[in-house]
Amino acid sequence: MNKSGKIAVGILLTALIVWGVVMAFKSSEEVRESEDFPDGTIWMCVDCDDGFVKSLEDLGAFYQEKPGAPIPCPKCDGTRTSRGKKCPHTECGKFYISALRTREQGKYICPRCKKELPSLHAH
Ligand SMILES: [Zn+2]
Ligand SMILES: [Zn+2]
Known part of the structure; x- marks a missing residue:
């Protein structure tokens, strides 16, 4: 392999490693946000x-009895059923599966009341 070939391989490997680190970081962040439910799971x-x-206790008991079964x-x-979200705006407070994203500003909004959501609720 000539020198420029080696450099190209080196760049590719570096890019892959950086990508891997970014993805690992991203997914651990998502887990932290979505699994931290002091009030239970929605x-x-x-x-x-x-x-x-x-x-979480109910969920644990259910899964102990029926591992991997859907929650009725x-x-x-x-x-x-699937995991959902609850609108944090008290005058709404409705449930939905995932937030809407506005095209203009890229902000996340509640699909029920169309109000903007804090980033924690946004995916
Ligand atoms: Zn139902
Ligand atoms: Zn809402």
Whole structure:
């Protein structure tokens, strides 16, 4: 391999390492934000189009009994549920699956009340 070939390989390797570090950092940050729920975990039921909150103890007990099973909705017993969010604006307080992002400013807004969300709720 000639010299410029080696340099090219070196640059590629460096880029890969940097990318790996950035991704590792990014995912650990996401885990920290999404797993830190002092008030429990928030879930959305697709059938009810409404949400519910499960405490970490409830969740732990459920998974101990039925590992990997979907969390059933307490209102309709449906299992088409997924992790959700709750709007932090008290006059709204509604549940949704994911925030909307405005095209102009790239800000995150609540899909229910269309108010801007603090970054913690934004993904
Ligand atoms: Zn339901
Ligand atoms: Zn809202």
